[in-house]
Amino acid sequence: xxxxxxxxxxxxxxxxxxxxxxxxxxxxxxxxxxxxxxxxxxxxxxxxxxxxxxxxxxxxxxxxxxxxxxxxxxxxxxxxxxxxxxxxxxxxxxxxxxxxxxxxxxxxxxxxxxxxxxxxxxxxxxxxxxxxxxx
Amino acid sequence: xxxxxxxxxxxxxxxxxxxxxxxxxxxxxxxxxxxxxxxxxxxxxxxxxxxxxxxxxxxx
Numbered sequence: 001x002x003x004x005x006x007x008x009x010x011x012x013x014x015x016x017x018x019x020x021x022x023x024x025x026x027x028x029x030x031x032x033x034x035x036x037x038x039x040x041x042x043x044x045x046x047x048x049x050x051x052x053x054x055x056x057x058x059x060x061x062x063x064x065x066x067x068x069x070x071x072x073x074x075x076x077x078x079x080x081x082x083x084x085x086x087x088x089x090x091x092x093x094x095x096x097x098x099x100x101x102x103x104x105x106x107x108x109x110x111x112x113x114x115x116x117x118x119x120x121x122x123x124x125x126x127x128x129x130x131x132x133x134x135x
Numbered sequence: 136x137x138x139x140x141x142x143x144x145x146x147x148x149x150x151x152x153x154x155x156x157x158x159x160x161x162x163x164x165x166x167x168x169x170x171x172x173x174x175x176x177x178x179x180x181x182x183x184x185x186x187x188x189x190x191x192x193x194x195x
Contacts, residue, residue, distance in 0.1 A: 103138045
Protein backbone atom coordinates (compact mmCIF):
# COMPACT_ATOMS: atom_id res chain seq x y z
CA UNK A 1 0.00 0.00 0.00
CA UNK A 2 1.41 3.38 -0.99
CA UNK A 3 1.62 6.34 1.41
CA UNK A 4 -1.14 8.13 -0.50
CA UNK A 5 -3.42 5.07 -0.17
CA UNK A 6 -2.64 4.77 3.53
CA UNK A 7 -3.41 8.44 4.14
CA UNK A 8 -6.66 8.40 2.14
CA UNK A 9 -9.82 8.30 4.26
CA UNK A 10 -11.81 5.07 4.06
CA UNK A 11 -14.61 5.06 1.50
CA UNK A 12 -18.03 4.56 3.06
CA UNK A 13 -20.51 2.37 1.27
CA UNK A 14 -23.86 3.64 0.13
CA UNK A 15 -26.93 2.40 1.93
CA UNK A 16 -27.86 2.15 5.55
CA UNK A 17 -25.63 0.52 8.16
CA UNK A 18 -28.54 -0.70 10.26
CA UNK A 19 -30.18 -2.34 7.24
CA UNK A 20 -26.88 -3.97 6.24
CA UNK A 21 -26.37 -5.40 9.74
CA UNK A 22 -29.97 -6.54 10.05
CA UNK A 23 -29.85 -8.30 6.68
CA UNK A 24 -26.49 -9.84 7.59
CA UNK A 25 -28.03 -11.29 10.75
CA UNK A 26 -31.28 -12.41 9.12
CA UNK A 27 -29.65 -14.68 6.56
CA UNK A 28 -25.97 -15.45 5.85
CA UNK A 29 -24.59 -13.35 3.02
CA UNK A 30 -27.61 -11.06 2.70
CA UNK A 31 -25.73 -8.13 4.21
CA UNK A 32 -22.88 -8.64 1.75
CA UNK A 33 -25.34 -8.82 -1.15
CA UNK A 34 -26.86 -5.52 0.05
CA UNK A 35 -23.37 -3.98 0.03
CA UNK A 36 -22.74 -5.17 -3.52
CA UNK A 37 -20.61 -8.27 -2.77
CA UNK A 38 -22.92 -10.69 -4.55
CA UNK A 39 -20.35 -13.35 -5.44
CA UNK A 40 -19.05 -13.86 -1.93
CA UNK A 41 -22.57 -13.46 -0.53
CA UNK A 42 -23.72 -16.60 -2.35
CA UNK A 43 -20.70 -18.57 -1.11
CA UNK A 44 -21.25 -17.38 2.47
CA UNK A 45 -24.92 -18.37 2.25
CA UNK A 46 -24.04 -21.85 0.99
CA UNK A 47 -21.33 -22.45 3.60
CA UNK A 48 -23.20 -21.21 6.68
CA UNK A 49 -26.53 -22.78 5.67
CA UNK A 50 -24.80 -26.09 4.96
CA UNK A 51 -23.09 -25.97 8.37
CA UNK A 52 -26.40 -25.26 10.13
CA UNK A 53 -28.34 -27.97 8.27
CA UNK A 54 -25.57 -30.51 8.82
CA UNK A 55 -25.77 -29.65 12.52
CA UNK A 56 -29.48 -30.46 12.54
CA UNK A 57 -28.84 -33.62 10.50
CA UNK A 58 -26.24 -34.72 13.02
CA UNK A 59 -28.84 -34.36 15.81
CA UNK A 60 -27.35 -31.20 17.27
CA UNK A 61 -29.12 -29.10 19.87
CA UNK A 62 -30.61 -25.63 19.51
CA UNK A 63 -29.64 -24.31 22.91
CA UNK A 64 -31.83 -22.35 25.29
CA UNK A 65 -30.57 -20.68 28.45
CA UNK A 66 -30.71 -22.98 31.44
CA UNK A 67 -30.11 -21.10 34.72
CA UNK A 68 -28.55 -24.19 36.35
CA UNK A 69 -25.97 -24.24 33.51
CA UNK A 70 -24.76 -20.62 33.16
CA UNK A 71 -22.55 -21.29 30.13
CA UNK A 72 -25.61 -22.19 28.06
CA UNK A 73 -26.15 -18.44 27.66
CA UNK A 74 -23.10 -18.38 25.35
CA UNK A 75 -24.37 -21.34 23.33
CA UNK A 76 -27.82 -19.72 23.09
CA UNK A 77 -26.20 -16.51 21.86
CA UNK A 78 -24.29 -18.49 19.21
CA UNK A 79 -27.47 -20.29 18.08
CA UNK A 80 -29.40 -17.03 17.73
CA UNK A 81 -26.48 -15.67 15.70
CA UNK A 82 -27.72 -17.83 12.84
CA UNK A 83 -30.74 -15.53 12.40
CA UNK A 84 -33.70 -16.91 10.49
CA UNK A 85 -32.10 -20.34 10.15
CA UNK A 86 -32.26 -20.73 13.92
CA UNK A 87 -35.70 -19.19 14.32
CA UNK A 88 -37.11 -21.21 11.42
CA UNK A 89 -35.68 -24.44 12.79
CA UNK A 90 -37.16 -23.74 16.23
CA UNK A 91 -40.56 -23.08 14.69
CA UNK A 92 -40.55 -26.02 12.27
CA UNK A 93 -38.91 -28.80 14.27
CA UNK A 94 -40.69 -30.75 16.97
CA UNK A 95 -37.48 -31.63 18.79
CA UNK A 96 -35.00 -28.77 19.13
CA UNK A 97 -33.03 -30.45 21.91
CA UNK A 98 -31.16 -32.77 19.57
CA UNK A 99 -30.52 -36.39 20.43
CA UNK A 100 -27.98 -36.81 23.20
CA UNK A 101 -27.84 -40.56 22.58
CA UNK A 102 -26.79 -40.11 18.97
CA UNK A 103 -23.05 -40.74 18.35
CA UNK A 104 -22.97 -37.56 16.24
CA UNK A 105 -24.66 -35.30 18.84
CA UNK A 106 -21.44 -33.42 19.68
CA UNK A 107 -20.68 -32.90 16.00
CA UNK A 108 -24.19 -31.58 15.46
CA UNK A 109 -23.83 -29.05 18.27
CA UNK A 110 -20.42 -27.99 16.94
CA UNK A 111 -21.85 -27.44 13.44
CA UNK A 112 -24.83 -25.42 14.72
CA UNK A 113 -22.78 -23.24 17.08
CA UNK A 114 -20.13 -22.68 14.39
CA UNK A 115 -22.80 -21.64 11.86
CA UNK A 116 -24.13 -19.06 14.32
CA UNK A 117 -20.67 -17.71 15.09
CA UNK A 118 -19.85 -17.56 11.37
CA UNK A 119 -22.96 -15.45 10.78
CA UNK A 120 -21.99 -13.10 13.62
CA UNK A 121 -18.55 -12.73 12.01
CA UNK A 122 -20.30 -11.92 8.73
CA UNK A 123 -22.15 -9.11 10.52
CA UNK A 124 -18.81 -7.67 11.67
CA UNK A 125 -17.45 -8.08 8.16
CA UNK A 126 -20.45 -6.22 6.72
CA UNK A 127 -19.79 -3.43 9.24
CA UNK A 128 -16.14 -3.24 8.11
CA UNK A 129 -17.18 -3.12 4.45
CA UNK A 130 -19.75 -0.42 5.13
CA UNK A 131 -17.32 1.80 7.04
CA UNK A 132 -14.59 1.28 4.43
CA UNK A 133 -12.24 -0.53 6.82
CA UNK A 134 -12.37 -3.46 4.38
CA UNK A 135 -12.74 -3.27 0.63
CA UNK B 136 -26.68 -38.93 8.38
CA UNK B 137 -23.91 -41.55 8.58
CA UNK B 138 -22.22 -41.70 11.99
CA UNK B 139 -18.77 -41.54 10.46
CA UNK B 140 -16.45 -39.47 12.63
CA UNK B 141 -13.90 -38.89 9.89
CA UNK B 142 -16.60 -37.73 7.46
CA UNK B 143 -18.08 -35.33 10.02
CA UNK B 144 -14.64 -33.98 10.89
CA UNK B 145 -13.75 -33.56 7.21
CA UNK B 146 -17.00 -31.73 6.44
CA UNK B 147 -16.41 -29.42 9.38
CA UNK B 148 -12.85 -28.70 8.23
CA UNK B 149 -14.05 -28.15 4.65
CA UNK B 150 -16.71 -25.62 5.61
CA UNK B 151 -14.62 -23.66 8.12
CA UNK B 152 -11.60 -23.58 5.78
CA UNK B 153 -13.79 -22.25 2.96
CA UNK B 154 -15.40 -19.67 5.21
CA UNK B 155 -12.18 -18.27 6.64
CA UNK B 156 -10.43 -18.30 3.25
CA UNK B 157 -13.24 -16.11 1.91
CA UNK B 158 -13.32 -13.88 4.99
CA UNK B 159 -9.64 -13.34 5.67
CA UNK B 160 -8.02 -13.48 2.23
CA UNK B 161 -8.59 -11.60 -0.99
CA UNK B 162 -7.69 -12.77 -4.48
CA UNK B 163 -8.40 -16.17 -5.93
CA UNK B 164 -4.90 -17.58 -5.56
CA UNK B 165 -4.45 -16.36 -1.99
CA UNK B 166 -7.82 -17.80 -1.00
CA UNK B 167 -7.13 -21.24 -2.47
CA UNK B 168 -3.75 -21.38 -0.78
CA UNK B 169 -5.24 -20.42 2.60
CA UNK B 170 -8.15 -22.84 2.12
CA UNK B 171 -5.83 -25.81 1.58
CA UNK B 172 -3.55 -24.70 4.41
CA UNK B 173 -6.43 -24.51 6.93
CA UNK B 174 -8.05 -27.71 5.63
CA UNK B 175 -4.86 -29.77 5.87
CA UNK B 176 -3.92 -28.25 9.24
CA UNK B 177 -7.30 -29.17 10.71
CA UNK B 178 -7.35 -32.70 9.28
CA UNK B 179 -3.74 -33.57 10.07
CA UNK B 180 -3.98 -31.85 13.47
CA UNK B 181 -7.10 -33.81 14.43
CA UNK B 182 -5.55 -37.12 13.36
CA UNK B 183 -2.35 -36.28 15.24
CA UNK B 184 -4.30 -35.33 18.38
CA UNK B 185 -6.25 -38.59 18.14
CA UNK B 186 -3.02 -40.54 17.76
CA UNK B 187 -1.47 -38.83 20.80
CA UNK B 188 -4.58 -39.54 22.90
CA UNK B 189 -4.76 -43.19 21.82
CA UNK B 190 -2.96 -44.55 24.95
CA UNK B 191 -5.31 -42.59 27.24
CA UNK B 192 -7.93 -45.02 28.59
CA UNK B 193 -11.58 -44.20 27.77
CA UNK B 194 -12.86 -45.27 31.19
CA UNK B 195 -10.12 -44.88 33.82
